[in-house]
Amino acid sequence: MTTAATPRSLEHPTRAEIRLEGVLHALADPVRLQVVRELAAAEDELSCSYFDLPVTKSTTTHHFRVLRESGVIRQTYRGTAKMNGIRRDDLEALFPGLLAGVLAAADAEAARPSGT
Incomplete structure (x- = not known):
């Protein structure tokens, strides 16, 4: 059962509702992968x-929504700011090593010279 949204909260799938195909779809887009890489490198929510x-801006909102609805990130309001953090514990419990592997592959790809 998805957590219901209140006026200052957002719906997130429960751990049991997170599906591998949804996570992979969310991480397959280069913009969303960039967001996840930056969140992974941060020490706190961004x-x-x-x-x-x-x-x-509207496309950015869409990308964050896809990440949230797939269970990759959790979004919370802090004042007027919408804060984002990776759902590491949930992802690791469901798909051990997946996030670390995707992030390592993305880092390796980013380090490659262009055209190789």
């Missing part, structure tokens, strides 16, 4: 406004 993404 606000949506922290990210400098090469898309419009």
Whole structure:
């Protein structure tokens, strides 16, 4: 059962509702993967406004919604800011090593010279 949203909260899937295909779909998009990589490198939650993404504001909102609805991130309001954090414990419990493997592969790909 999905957690119901109140005026200042957002719906998130429960751990049991997180599906592998949804997580993989969310991580397959380069913009969403960039968001997850930046969140993984951060020591704390980051606000949506922290990210400098090469898309419009409405498209950015869409990408965050896909990440949240797939169970990759948790979003909470802190004042007027929407804060984002990776659901590491849930992802690791459901799919051991998946997030670490995807992040390592993304880092390796980013380090490759272009065209290789």
